[in-house]
Amino acid sequence: MSPALRIARKEAGELVLGLRGQLWLAVTTAVLSGFSLLLVGSKELSLLDNAQVVYDMAGLVTALGALLAVIAGIDAIGGERERGSLLPLLLAPVPRGSILAGKLGGPVAAWGVMLALAAPYFWAVGSTGQNLVSGMVALLALGTPVVLGFGFLGVALGAWMQSGRTALSVALTGLVLSASPLLLGPSLRQSAIGRMFDAVNPFSAALNGFDAVIIDSQGATTQAGHAAVAVAWLALTAWAAAAAMRRVSR
């Protein structure tokens, strides 16, 4: 087994099967349950109300996944440093790239489990509505690069900053800013600044893609522009994480 895979297995096991990961997944399902239960009892839902909830769920799952990924990313380096185990890891005969790839195993596994846990919720609220399958494809295609990008960002911040708390506060500020379109409707983002922000913000790209596919019934394959922004974000953060890993010494 390659060193990267070995590290990835350890990270994934600790994150998904550990107490912290289990609590996180329980919180995720509690939030999704709350959303689902809001729909029960309403007798005057249109098709679009149903689609709106599926869209909201897709955004929420992406936000929760990004939050978990960025925290796990920071902990992957910053946490090791605070526990005193970073130096032995760096001294091990393993390329830095393999360490980085392995450290991303935690967020990847957690995101996979989150998607699997979200699937029954999507089925429960969306199977009688519209665009359920294409919406889940959009979540997979657009949400994954956004979430993993935040994982890489966490690794980069954890490596750059000596204090894990500082890295966490910077990361959370960035995540809240990026995920602000979840709270701001499209009409509030129509100004020139809002449109510029939307054009470069990976979270906006994912949400706009979900909107187009789930609510506006556009094909998932027509979202190349949104996917390009999300993939560019993934590539940029991967580059930043790799650069930070090369420079980290203790």
Add this chain to the structure above:
Amino acid sequence: MKARMILATASLAVPLLIGAGRPSYAASTAAPAVQAVVGEAASLTVEFAPVATNPAAPRMGDRLAFTSSIRNTGATPVEGLIAWLSLVQVDRGHEQPVDLEDWSAHKAIAVASLAPGAAVTTNWPMRLIQSGQYRVVVSAVSRAGAALTPSTFVDFTVAPKPVVESGRVLPVALGVPALLVGGLLLRRRRV
């Protein structure tokens, strides 16, 4: 004849239609703020009908289509022709114009010039978003026409469809967190 489809909303037309049958008191008691247009008499006829392939008992989520044929019955060309689709809900207590935003992307057409005797035929697709009783109509105006020319109404009823089934939501919403928490407690007890 080829018509240019207009994607912009035509909801402004609905109040005109609703108010068409009501007497206008303002016109007789006060000087009009805007001079009424005195133009050529309307020389248009608008035929409007559902297509034969529409489902007999449509439900939410189904798609309907309608065709319109707008003909110039006059002796001179009709310039600047605009035709648009309007939808109203007529359920008792829910009477309202419906914003076509989510129902159809084809809300209006524009024709630069319609020659005498010529007709423009348009297909109007529609996706049924909400249950209820509806009336749909196509209206046409020209640049110089004194009044709009509506088609006759086409009525249809959209049967409800269960959008969310409690029988599916409740087991998932309550069961998945319970399973996770139960598994967590079981693991802690074993440890």
